[in-house]
Amino acid sequence: MTLLSLCHLTASYGAAQALFDVSLDVAEAQVVALLGRNGMGKTTTVKAICRMLPARGEATFDGHDLLRLPIHRAARLGIGLVPEGRRCFAPLSVDENLLAAARPGPWDRARIATLFPRLAERADQRAASLSGGEQQMLAIARALMTNPRLLILDEATEGLAPIVRAEIWAAIRKLKRDSGLAILVIDKSLTELATVADRAVILERGSTVWSGAMADVGGDVAGLYLGL
Numbered sequence: 406m407t408l409l410s411l412c413h414l415t416a417s418y419g420a421a422q423a424l425f426d427v428s429l430d431v432a433e434a435q436v437v438a439l440l441g442r443n444g445m446g447k448t449t450t451v452k453a454i455c456r457m458l459p460a461r462g463e464a465t466f467d468g469h470d471l472l473r474l475p476i477h478r479a480a481r482l483g484i485g486l487v488p489e490g491r492r493c494f495a496p497l498s499v500d501e502n503l504l505a506a507a508r509p510g511p512w513d514r515a516r517i518a519t520l521f522p523r524l525a526e527r528a529d530q531r532a533a534s535l536s537g538g539e540q541q542m543l544a545i546a547r548a549l550m551t552n553p554r555l556l557i558l559d560e561a562t563e564g565l566a567p568i569v570r571a572e573i574w575a576a577i578r579k580l581k582r583d584s585g586l587a588i589l590v591i592d593k594s595l596t597e598l599a600t601v602a603d604r605a606v607i608l609e610r611g612s613t614v615w616s617g618a619m620a621d622v623g624g625d626v627a628g629l630y631l632g633l
Contacts, residue, residue, distance in 0.1 A: 408433045408587050414462035416453045423449045426612040436588040438598045441608035447591045485553030489560045491544045495533035510552025517546045538569030558590040
């Protein structure tokens with residue numbers, strides 16, 4: 406069953422149009438990779454889904470018209486965002502960050518501790534004092550504490566040390582295997598994405614130019630649209 410559907414989506418920053426024709430679907434329990442070179446509209450698409458940017462076209466989530474909803478109501482439908490740049494609540498402790506986002510459901514602090522044991526060890530530590538990798542874990546954990554049906558990961562491994570990147574990817578694979586969450590993930594690592602994504606959608610200049618199985622991203626497709 407389709408959970409998220411975008412059709413001919415357009416969006417602008419003032420007079421500057423950023424999205425021209427974005428179409429994609431994410432089914433329940435499916436992982437979809439949103440790909441494209443820098444500046445092609447991936448983060449703008451995420452902002453439109455989460456209602457942080459006005460958009461036109463069609464955007465539905467579980468049958469609800471997203472484009473008619475304010476940001477807080479869209480979030481309550483079950484859309485959890487891990488934004489680019491982490492954006493944890495720096496003055497708050499790890500525990501306070503999690504409690505601030507908590508909504509009823511299977512994801513609680515105990516379950517978070519099984520996914521990211523390091524966060525349990527640092528429960529009373531201020532987010533500002535965490536390493537970059539730990540802050541990224543906290544950003545993911547905070548989104549999960551909203552008990553979403555769709556988790557959106559925007560460059561969740563960017564700028565992290567290889568060993569921490571490996572931990573984050575292991576957590577994403579565990580989410581795919583055990584949680585039943587739908588996931589929309591933006592990342593540059595096709596190697597790692599191939600281990601989690603079922604399908605891929607590629608954007609170029611604010612439009613969907615390719616969609617298909619993740620296994621088919623490579624060779625001519627990657628060379629033509631991703632510069633690889």
